[in-house]
């Protein structure tokens with residue numbers, strides 16, 4: 097494949113944008129080579145500036161669950177744009193999407209919209225602290241909750257590949273209030289709670305981790321967290337920025353039948369526009385300004401275009417009773433296909449999957465936490481990534497990311513991908 101124009105555009109971007117990108121993982125630092133500049137996308141495919149077509153397994157890191165340029169979403173945005181793009185005043189559509197989200201997700205009464213997943217998680221933690229009157233939080237090594245200061249402590253996603261889990265600029269004062277636990281290790285969480293008795297406001301977790309590859313919670317792990325939270329007056333915060341409206345209508349809460357106290361959303365809920373949200377029962381949400389003392393605000397929060405995109409997306413997901421089964425079946429088909437060709441080619445691997453989130457790890461042991469995820473062979477991953485790119489298949493440019501399957505992919509696309517992986521496996 098030729099990336100001449102992408103290379104030229106990257107060089108131009110580097111002159112005026114730090115690293116040439118507006119979010120670090122896009123720079124391909126973990127895999128080397130030239131970042132690909134996208135011209136447009138439709139359904140399951142990206143079309144780049146050099147005219148290459150790529151089957152897309154990232155889908156804007158999750159939001160495009162029904163494929164790119166999905167007509168009902170695009171139409172809703174275009175329609176709204178003609179009527180004004182921002183008012184900074186209440187609009188009816190905010191209530192409509194809120195009503196729909198509350199009807200789809202278990203155990204929430206109210207939802208507040210923000211502009212990103214980062215804002216959602218940051219605000220959820222402030223609310224948890226305000227509500228409980230406690231300062232410390234527990235997060236899990238390898239989980240990513242956005243780039244706000246309290247979360248950049250052994251964070252996943254781009255923060256891992258840059259080797260700076262503790263970013264300069266995060267103060268010791270902030271870091272001391274974030275306690276780190278091992279994913280899937282309930283004993284470890286229990287010990288942290290004991291050692292910090294009556295100081296912990298919340299435990300924040302990706303109920304299926306997606307930022308150190310895809311890591312499912314072990315049986316009873318989430319239930320164990322729920323029990324510990326109940327016993328210690330700690331709020332359980334599910335960061336469902338990836339899993340929300342993807343793993344089930346009601347997200348991971350529904351899938352695992354565990355109630356969280358606060359739930360964070362992003363990605364799918366905005367249909368590809370910048371949207372995040374956090375939600376909880378009345379007693380917690382009523383602590384937020386203007387009803388309560390915990391401050392949170394946003395000039396563009398509830399933006400009409402973003403709400404139109406999100407409402408159109410949620411309506412589609414709510415009305416299509418088969419969507420989550422279909423996504424699961426497609427991803428299971430891909431999972432089996434990849435496992436077969438990697439085994440046939442004697443590659444050492446582990447595949448993790450929950451619903452339409454899947455990741456391939458080049459290591460043979462179980463991948464259950466940050467430590468085991470970090471054991472994967474990165475050199476093999478780099479070759480795998482570039483080999484697939486050369487075959488027109490785009491996976492995340494980092495071994496620490498989940499692939500997101502979109503409903504726009506056909507079984508023909510999946511077969512093509514499995515064949516491409518077979519070809520690439522022979523070169524590893």
Ligand code: PLP
Pocket residue numbers: 157212213214215217240241242243253302306307335336337338362363372
């Ligand atoms: N939480 C999770 C689980 C995420 O995966 C991400 C982003 O990938 C975020 C929070 C942050 O969301 P955003 O990038 O929209 O700020």
